[in-house]
Amino acid sequence: MQTSNFVFKTVDEMRSAFKDEYSTYLYSRGLNPTVDMLRKKLAALDEAEDCLVFNSGAAAIFAAVLANVKTGDHIVSVKAPYSWAQKTFDVFLTRFNITTTYIDGTDITNFEKAITANTSIIYLECPNSWDYSLQDLQAVAQLAKKHNIVTICDNSYCTPIYQKPITFGIDLVLQSATKYIGGHSDTVAGVLSGSSEMMARIFNSEYLNIGSGIQPFNAWLLLRGLRTLPARLERISATTLEVIKFLQSNPKVEKVIYPLDESFHQYELAKKQMKGAGGLLTFVLRAETACEIETFCNSLKHILMAVSWGGYESLIIPKVAGMERLTFDRNIADHQMVRLYVGLEEATYIIEDLQQAFDKMKE
DSSP states (O other), X not given: OOOXXXXXXXXXXXXXXXXXXXXXXXXXXXXXXXXXXXXXXXXXXXXXXXXXXXXXXXXXXXXXXXXXXXXXXXXXXXXXXXXXXXXXXXXXXXXXTOEEEXXXXXXXXXXXXXXXXXXXXXXXXXXXXSSXXXXXXXXXXXXXXXXXXXXXXXXXXXXXXHOOGGGGTOSEEEEETTTTTTOSSOOOOEEEEEXXXXXXXXXXXXXXXXXXXXXXXXXXXXXXXXXXXXXXXXXXXXXXXXXXXHHHTOTTEEEEEOTTSTTSTTHHHHHHHOSOOXXXXXXXXXXXXXXXXXXXXXXXXXXXXXXXXXXXXXXXXXXXXXXXXXXXXXXXGGGGEEEEEOOSSOHHHHHHHHHHHHHTTTO
């Protein structure tokens, strides 16, 4: 329903809408019938009472955090979270004397040690999007509830199809709907799910005031994406296992990192919390120089070099793209990381492209 506002037949109807915009349609900056369809479907997938849909994942993060802090508060976050989450913590919130402690979230004792009397949020990213570190969601949720702390988990990697943090006791779950939910790399959006009370509070403050709600047409695109989400994830996951097998047998690959591979250091926890892992993996190249990694990436003919994931096309991004060549250190595994998203192409198509690029690394 591509409309900006809605008509009322009586003054009383309009008066009611002004009093409670969360229960009716007044202006599409707030609620809209198409957006409502999407909200209901996404909340059901997350097994949440309600959800809000934003015009980006970054907006969903910002609203979730801003709604649950005040001046002088403290946040505990997993280390190296998504860049816009970290900028929220380090750049925006510091203006209001809100501090953040970053920890290794793979050990529950690190959360226990980091909590202070003024901790209001524990921020999780499970798994993250490079080394796929996990947090024990149930253990963190139980710890947070003891201290009356709000837990927020970024579930972009798994989607609600493969992981449901709310069922483990997490308060707020967010994801970038730009990725698997959209599925076609043609729209940007973010999702935030939780209790009806929390969603109403955020809607009436951060959501409306910042104006970060999704537009009806973009919501329609996401509804389209949801119709094929399970089928896409199933195919992508199966293809990914074939690609992993190829990478693990390649002499130019030091290591493959994937949460549901038996070599993953948190494999048992991954099996407990996740039903699948989709198409995002990282491999560590055996490279002496940054130029070798660049040659490999530049030689790919079909796999595209781009950020994000979750669409129909395979994508790749090397860690060296975010650093200067002179800072490259072959002894630091992170510097040799290449993140690969396996799309909907045939496994042989992807593998053949990777192989010809490997062959050119030292030519």
